[in-house]
Amino acid sequence: MNGESGRIGTGEGESDVIISIDAMGGDRGVDVVVRGMGKSLKANPRLRFIAHGDADLLKRTIHPGTPLAERTEVRHADSVIEMDEKPSRALRRAEGSSMWNALTSVRDGASTVAISCGNTGALMALAMLCLRKAPVLPQEIAMLCLRKAPGVNRPAIGVHFPSLNPSGFNVLLDAGADIRADSDDLLKYAVMGASYARNALDLKRPRVGLLNVGTEEHKGRSELHDAAGRIAAVAPTSDFEYIGYVEGSDMPSARVDVIVCDGFTGNVALKTAEGTASLIRGLLKEAFAYSPLSRIGALFALTSLKRLQNRIDPRRSNGGVFLGLNGTVIKSHGSADATAMAAAIRLAFTLADHSFTRKLAARVGASDHPADAQQGLTP
Amino acid sequence: MNGESGRIGTGEGESDVIISIDAMGGDRGVDVVVRGMGKSLKANPRLRFIAHGDADLLKRTIHPGTPLAERTEVRHADSVIEMDEKPSRALRRAEGSSMWNALTSVRDGASTVAISCGNTGALMALAMLCLRKAPVLPQEIAMLCLRKAPGVNRPAIGVHFPSLNPSGFNVLLDAGADIRADSDDLLKYAVMGASYARNALDLKRPRVGLLNVGTEEHKGRSELHDAAGRIAAVAPTSDFEYIGYVEGSDMPSARVDVIVCDGFTGNVALKTAEGTASLIRGLLKEAFAYSPLSRIGALFALTSLKRLQNRIDPRRSNGGVFLGLNGTVIKSHGSADATAMAAAIRLAFTLADHSFTRKLAARVGASDHPADAQQGLTP
Numbered sequence: 001m002n003g004e005s006g007r008i009g010t011g012e013g014e015s016d017v018i019i020s021i022d023a024m025g026g027d028r029g030v031d032v033v034v035r036g037m038g039k040s041l042k043a044n045p046r047l048r049f050i051a052h053g054d055a056d057l058l059k060r061t062i063h064p065g066t067p068l069a070e071r072t073e074v075r076h077a078d079s080v081i082e083m084d085e086k087p088s089r090a091l092r093r094a095e096g097s098s099m100w101n102a103l104t105s106v107r108d109g110a111s112t113v114a115i116s117c118g119n120t121g122a123l124m125a126l127a128m129l130c131l132r133k134a135p136v137l138p139q140e141i142a143m144l145c146l147r148k149a150p151g152v153n154r155p156a157i158g159v160h161f162p163s164l165n166p167s168g169f170n171v172l173l174d175a176g177a178d179i180r181a182d183s184d185d186l187l188k189y190a191v192m193g194a195s196y197a198r199n200a201l202d203l204k205r206p207r208v209g210l211l212n213v214g215t216e217e218h219k220g221r222s223e224l225h226d227a228a229g230r231i232a233a234v235a236p237t238s239d240f241e242y243i244g245y246v247e248g249s250d251m252p253s254a255r256v257d258v259i260v261c262d263g264f265t266g267n268v269a270l271k272t273a274e275g276t277a278s279l280i281r282g283l284l285k286e287a288f289a290y291s292p293l294s295r296i297g298a299l300f301a302l303t304s305l306k307r308l309q310n311r312i313d314p315r316r317s318n319g320g321v322f323l324g325l326n327g328t329v330i331k332s333h334g335s336a337d338a339t340a341m342a343a344a345i346r347l348a349f350t351l352a353d354h355s356f357t358r359k360l361a362a363r364v365g366a367s368d369h370p371a372d373a374q375q376g377l378t379p
Numbered sequence: 380m381n382g383e384s385g386r387i388g389t390g391e392g393e394s395d396v397i398i399s400i401d402a403m404g405g406d407r408g409v410d411v412v413v414r415g416m417g418k419s420l421k422a423n424p425r426l427r428f429i430a431h432g433d434a435d436l437l438k439r440t441i442h443p444g445t446p447l448a449e450r451t452e453v454r455h456a457d458s459v460i461e462m463d464e465k466p467s468r469a470l471r472r473a474e475g476s477s478m479w480n481a482l483t484s485v486r487d488g489a490s491t492v493a494i495s496c497g498n499t500g501a502l503m504a505l506a507m508l509c510l511r512k513a514p515v516l517p518q519e520i521a522m523l524c525l526r527k528a529p530g531v532n533r534p535a536i537g538v539h540f541p542s543l544n545p546s547g548f549n550v551l552l553d554a555g556a557d558i559r560a561d562s563d564d565l566l567k568y569a570v571m572g573a574s575y576a577r578n579a580l581d582l583k584r585p586r587v588g589l590l591n592v593g594t595e596e597h598k599g600r601s602e603l604h605d606a607a608g609r610i611a612a613v614a615p616t617s618d619f620e621y622i623g624y625v626e627g628s629d630m631p632s633a634r635v636d637v638i639v640c641d642g643f644t645g646n647v648a649l650k651t652a653e654g655t656a657s658l659i660r661g662l663l664k665e666a667f668a669y670s671p672l673s674r675i676g677a678l679f680a681l682t683s684l685k686r687l688q689n690r691i692d693p694r695r696s697n698g699g700v701f702l703g704l705n706g707t708v709i710k711s712h713g714s715a716d717a718t719a720m721a722a723a724i725r726l727a728f729t730l731a732d733h734s735f736t737r738k739l740a741a742r743v744g745a746s747d748h749p750a751d752a753q754q755g756l757t758p
Contacts, residue, residue: 086597162658176592179600213555213646218465221558221643248650252658264600265647267592268640271627272648276655279541279631283690287683294683300676304666307673311662 016048017352019345020111022102023053024080025118027335030054033117034061036341038068040349043342047349050111052077052098077101081122083334090122091129099123103130106327112352113328115319115344117336120157123329124177124322128155131325154178154185155324156263157331158196159270160317164254167201168311171258172251175320176267186210186227186260187234188364192323193258194240195363199354200321200347203257205239209246211261211269219245231260234367277312315340319347324364328357395427396731398724399490401481402432403459404497406714409433412496413440415720417447422721423728429490431456431477456480460501462713469501470508478502482509485706491731492707494698494723496715499536502708503556503701507534510704533557533564534703535642536710537575538649539696543633546580547690550637551630554699555646565589565606565639566613567743571702572637573619574742578733579700579726582636584618588625590640590648598624610639613746656691694719698726703743707736 023033030053041047048071051058055076062069077098081090094100099122102114107130116123156174163170173193174181181189190208197206210228212220217228228244235242246256248269261269284305288298298305310316314333318340322329328351332344351357402412409432420426427450430437434455441448456477460469473479478501481493486509495502535553542549552572553560560568569587576585589607591599596607607623614621625635627648640648663684667677677684689695693712697719701708707730711723730736 084595164658164661179592211647213558213643216463248647248652249654249657251651251654253654261647264592265644268590268627268644268648269651272630272651273627273655275628275630275632276652277659278628279543280656280659280687280691282543283687284683287686287690288680290683290686294680294686297676297679297681297683299679301667301673301680302676304663304669304673304676307666307669308659308662311666312659 014046016046017349018048018050018111019348019352020050020052020102020105020114021345022098022114022116022118023051023058024077024098025083025116025123025334026332027083027117028337030057030061032336032338033341034058034068035338036336036345037062037072038066039338039342040345041068041071044346044349047071047345049073050075050102050105052101052105053080075101075105081118081126083119085119085122087119087121087125090119091125094126094129100126100130103127103327103329106329107131112357113330113348115330115332115348117332117334117341119334120176120320120331123331124155124157127322127325127327127329131327131329154181154188155322156185156189156192157266157320158193158323159320160200161251161259161270161273162312162317163252165257167203169201169317170252170256171197171201171206172266172270173258173260173323174263174266175270176263177322179262179264181223181262183223183226183230186223186262187230187367188324189260190227190231190240190242190258191234191238191363191367192360193260194238195360196321196323196356197258198239199356199359200350201257205241206257207241207243207255208235208258208260209243209250209256211259211265212245212247215245215247217245227260238363238367274314277314281309316343319344321347321351323360326357326361328352393425395425396728397427397429397490398727398731399429399431399481399484399493400724401477401493401495401497402430402437403456403477404462404495404502404713405711406462406496407716409436409440411715411717412720413437413447414717415715415724416441416451417445418717418721419724419728420447420450423725426450426724426728428452429454429481429484431480431484432459433477454480454484460497460505462498464498464501466498466500466504469498470504473505473508479505479509482506482706482708485708486510491736492709492727494709494711494727496711496713496720498713499555499699499710502710503534503536506701506704506706506708510706510708533560533567534701535564535568535571536645536699537572537702538699539579540630540638540649540652541691541696542631544636546582548580548696549631549635550576550580550585551645551649552637552639552702553642553645554649555642556701558641558643560602560641562602562605562609565602565641566609566746567703568639569606569610569619569621569637570613570617570742570746571739572639573617574739575700575702575735576637577618578735578738579729580636584620585636586620586622586634587614587637587639588622588629588635590638590644591624591626594624594626596624606639617742617746653693656693660688695722698723700726700730702739705736705740707731 058074078096157177158173159175160169320331457475536556537552538554539548699710
């Protein structure tokens with residue numbers, strides 16, 4: 001077994017991929033998480049899991065003798081970080097929790113990606129403690145683990161946004177890791193977002209846009225003007241195209257692949273889009289329930305409506321990826337069902353299979369030392 | 380004629396209401412603006428207009444002898460502010476333009492509300508110059524006119540956002556007048572937004588929420604924490620209810636009426652919602668065009684789809700209102716058609732008929748001197 005990459009087997013693209021799952025975090029309980037794992041394994045036999053949580057409960061839920069039981073290692077955790085727990089409190093009692101154990105298994109190389117449906121703030125705080133760049137003082141070593149990758153001040157959360165692009169998605173970051181970002185952070189987000197789009201969406205040369213209130217050069221905040229110049233400067237040697245400012249209306253557009261913004265704006269934009277989609281879904285339902293004739297219309301339109309529903313189903317884009325750590329961590333939605341959980345696992349597999357953590361670190365390093373970038377990097 | 384209120388006649392609720400229109404601003408030309416005026420007049424015979432622009436063109440477009448011609452005064456303007464003109468340049472050559480003339484007619488009391496489809500940045504800059512609080516130095520008097528209302532540092536743009544509330548809309552402000560807001564600005568936005576919702580949406584005690592990345596007290600930026608305390612303190616004497624933080628997903632929700640945020644975030648949220656709605660509209664069309672059967676489904680579903688379309692039609696919520704000036708100014712969408720133009724005129728009429736400018740000024744004044752608020756104010 002190759003501990004560093006969490007892979008079992010010989011070559012990239014063929015070996016098993018091990019995913020660590022914090023099975024205790026979600027709103028819907030262990031059962032849904034396990035069903036998501038089962039669903040994923042049926043679709044992709046290269047998956048293996050390490051499930052962290054209450055061992056008794058997990059062993060009862062994963063029926064013995066099934067393929068899932070065979071490919072899942074259960075590791076007991078004594079405690080669970082609560083959904084409404086403050087990150088500061090979560091940090092103090094992190095050790096021994098299922099969330100912490102999922103992260104340390106990535107740090108220790110037992111798996112490549114960790115997934116949790118738990119509390120976002122706590123997950124980010126624990127991941128930063130566990131997966132940042134190497135600690136300096138010996139006494140810190142005991143308590144710090146995944147740490148930020150070298151060159152990254154602030155990790156970001158990257159999410160998929162439904163779009164008119166062939167892949168069906170754009171990448172938005174930061175979706176809420178931090179409530180502010182200076183021009184240096186925005187530059188790093190651009191580099192990390194492009195690397196993420198190359199690996200998760202299989203794009204050779206992603207188009208990166210900076211979110212602003214207008215596309216004219218003089219519009220918006222000064223840190224954006226500064227970031228715009230710096231992103232444009234690294235783009236040619238970083239294998240992405242910088243297309244300038246984009247607006248909120250471009251979020252689902254086919255003229256951009258990666259949308260860069262601070263985490264406050266990104267979080268509001270993402271949730272506004274979710275709210276708008278849910279409003280329209282509700283109104284559509286209402287419109288079709290209005291009269292006997294409209295109910296007949298609904299019957300005929302059923303297939304078309306399902307096709308639309310699939311396309312904008314938030315479960316399909318479940319999984320916010322923490323970028324900028326020494327390890328890949330995916331935050332699944334708290335209320336994720338088995339389908340959504342399977343989408344997060346599929347994303348985890350793709351990133352692990354592309355050795356994303358290593359490639360991202362190389363890209364971020366190169367953006368700090370542009371000369372190195374000329375050497376030609378992996379995606 | 381009562382010059383102060385731009386009204387002709389005797390009592391509120393019965394007299395004519397005069398609206399100033401910058402007829403030259405839009406992307407679609409004078410013809411569409413005039414058709415919107417005609418449409419509005421048919422629905423509401425209490426309307427009168429002052430149309431600012433190329434007099435020859437306007438007189439040709441407004442067919443003589445029609446009711447519209449009878450109730451429209453055409454005032455010639457020599458120039459037009461271009462859609463892509465920088466606000467600074469627009470300010471230098473404002474005088475004599477149709478936009479400037481529409482604003483000065485409000486300042487001079489000839490009309491109550493000005494509407495323009497022109498350049499938003501230029502309109503805000505000209506409106507601030509023209510409709511802010513009284514100037515101090517004599518030499519300033521010649522060049523300054525509408526000025527900010529006393530007590531307001533930054534005017535805000537208030538917009539309607541489709542929602543599940545009975546009125547069909549929530550109010551969002553600031554939608555982009557300024558790219559930042561401190562806690563003092565946010566407090567004023569809350570007071571102005573509540574007053575606007577009382578007058579435009581006919582709500583007695585609007586529920587005001589502060590946009591943040593989570594509803595927990597510790598979430599978000601420090602100016603929001605500060606603003607939250609101050610808004611909660613003025614709410615009891617300002618006839619609105621402060622419901623705390625709201626998230627992007629609450630934008631269309633029925634648990635809030637007025638959503639307060641800085642103009643950068645508001646602009647991105649509004650445009651993201653527009654982009655999302657337009658994505659879903661496109662996908663819905665695509666879903667129904669997919670196969671012969673789905674096309675038959677579309678025929679049966681036509682009425683339901685039209686019902687939905689009407690409900691989320693952005694033309695119905697056309698009109699961003701500049702709040703915090705000594706006069707009401709409405710920015711209509713640049714690409715507004717006659718229906719959208721009519722919606723902006725309907726909004727202008729409602730605000731004028733409620734003497735909104737005067738009521739808003741009283742509210743903002745009272746929030747600066749909370750003791751006065753005990754006296755009982757108009758909405």
